[in-house]
Amino acid sequence: xxxKKFLKxxxxxxxxxxxxxxxxxxxxxxxxxGCHKALDDKALSAPANFSANDMHVKIGISCADCHGGDPSSxxxxxxxxxxxxxxxxxxxxxxxxxxxxxxxxxxxxxxxxPNIPTDQLSKYEVSQHGILxxxxxxxxxxCTSCHNAHNILxxxxxxxxxxxxxxxxxxxxxxxxxxxxxxxxxxxxxxDDYKESVHGQALLVKGDRSSASCKHCHGNHDxxxxxxxxxxxxxxxxxxxxxxxxSKSPHKAAHDKLGIPECEVCHGNxxxxxxxxxxxxxxxxxxxxxxxxxxxxxxxxxxxxxxxIDDLKREITQAKELILKSERLGVEVEDALFDIDEADNxxxxxxxxxxxxxxxxxNLVADEGKSLARKAKEFVQKSIDNFNxxxxxxxxxxLIIFVFSSAxxxxxxxxxxxxxx
Numbered sequence: 001x002x003x004k005k006f007l008k009x010x011x012x013x014x015x016x017x018x019x020x021x022x023x024x025x026x027x028x029x030x031x032x033x034g035c036h037k038a039l040d041d042k043a044l045s046a047p048a049n050f051s052a053n054d055m056h057v058k059i060g061i062s063c064a065d066c067h068g069g070d071p072s073s074x075x076x077x078x079x080x081x082x083x084x085x086x087x088x089x090x091x092x093x094x095x096x097x098x099x100x101x102x103x104x105x106x107x108x109x110x111x112x113x114p115n116i117p118t119d120q121l122s123k124y125e126v127s128q129h130g131i132l133x134x135x136x137x138x139x140x141x142x143c144t145s146c147h148n149a150h151n152i153l154x155x156x157x158x159x160x161x162x163x164x165x166x167x168x169x170x171x172x173x174x175x176x177x178x179x180x181x182x183x184x185x186x187x188x189x190x191x192d193d194y195k196e197s198v199h200g201q202a203l204l205v206k207g208d209r210s211s212a213s214c215k216h217c218h219g220n221h222d223x224x225x226x227x228x229x230x231x232x233x234x235x236x237x238x239x240x241x242x243x244x245x246x247s248k249s250p251h252k253a254a255h256d257k258l259g260i261p262e263c264e265v266c267h268g269n270x271x272x273x274x275x276x277x278x279x280x281x282x283x284x285x286x287x288x289x290x291x292x293x294x295x296x297x298x299x300x301x302x303x304x305x306x307x308x309i310d311d312l313k314r315e316i317t318q319a320k321e322l323i324l325k326s327e328r329l330g331v332e333v334e335d336a337l338f339d340i341d342e343a344d345n346x347x348x349x350x351x352x353x354x355x356x357x358x359x360x361x362x363n364l365v366a367d368e369g370k371s372l373a374r375k376a377k378e379f380v381q382k383s384i385d386n387f388n389x390x391x392x393x394x395x396x397x398x399l400i401i402f403v404f405s406s407a408x409x410x411x412x413x414x415x416x417x418x419x420x421x
Contacts, residue, residue: 032048036048212238280302281306325384342369
């Protein structure tokens with residue numbers, strides 16, 4: 001009985017393996033790959049040589065899922081039969097809707113990655129690229145322009161053209177090509193400017209993948225030109241505090257009335273450099289002078305704001321110099337270091353509050369920092385004074401000991417001479 005059960009188990013195991021192998025062989029039957037890999041024409045054979053990291057290959061999607069036809073047949077007339085859905089190479093204008101057959105189906109996409117959005121097509125259709133595509137423009141970008149047609153990689157793969165560090169160069173394929181962009185009247189220096197900017201340096205030099213690139217301001221699937229009316233909203237995705245202050249300032253209403261872009265007026269767009277305090281006030285590099293003449297209230301406000309920032313910086317610098325001096329003397333200044341760190345934070349906050357364009361608001365924050373810096377200076381100066389006081393007494397005691405020792409030594413010598421006599 002036991003033997004029969006054992007043989008029965010063996011039979012089932014081999015049966016499962018056998019039929020699994022048959023099923024597996026049936027699943028990997030793909031005449032598209034078999035034929036195209038053997039072709040001498042590299043343009044026809046290259047698409048069949050998928051990368052092992054291809055996102056579609058990993059989940060079992062292959063040629064016929066996009067191109068149609070019957071991959072189970074080795075007969076070319078059957079495999080490429082239009083009656084079986086064969087479309088061959090899809091037209092460029094048809095690619096967005098072809099990709100959307102899967103990527104707009106939320107139920108289908110949930111099988112593989114529920115986090116992938118399914119609104120890309122609707123966004124693309126209202127983008128600059130999508131509008132031009134709908135108008136019959138054969139040059140405009142479609143899905144394959146950025147993601148490639150074959151060997152599509154995950155956005156988290158460093159080799160992917162949509163990987164964060166590669167996005168600027170992916171956009172530059174078209175937008176830095178003067179001949180390609182000539183008919184659209186679009187400048188082609190954006191990427192070069194971006195690479196010099198504070199955002200470009202953070203992303204491409206420091207490797208900070210959270211730094212803004214083309215897609216953060218223009219969108220990716222819904223790529224378009226940011227209008228003046230919502231430039232501030234775009235910047236506020238990262239710079240929330242500064243935009244909140246700006247939106248409550250008198251400049252907000254002025255920008256809306258004149259229809260001019262908010263942050264861009266002072267900071268620029270693609271070549272945004274790291275802000276400096278020289279941009280404040282009414283000096284030769286002050287950006288306020290672009291709009292405010294010397295007789296305006298804005299001119300006076302700009303001057304007051306610059307004075308508040310400079311006064312705070314001066315107090316912090318003096319405190320730090322004193323702290324450095326005390327550290328060289330070996331004086332404990334832990335409490336002062338804490339206060340000066342808080343004063344630095346006040347300076348950062350004051351620089352943000354510049355966007356309120358209120359001298360009063362900036363001065364309130366600056367006064368907090370100056371108070372902390374002065375507190376640090378007082379603490380350190382007191383510590384240095386105590387050190388000097390102790391040092392003086394130390395020297396005095398040493399001197400007394402020296403005099404006493406010298407006198408004792410002299411007395412001993414006198415006694416020795418007396419004894420010898």
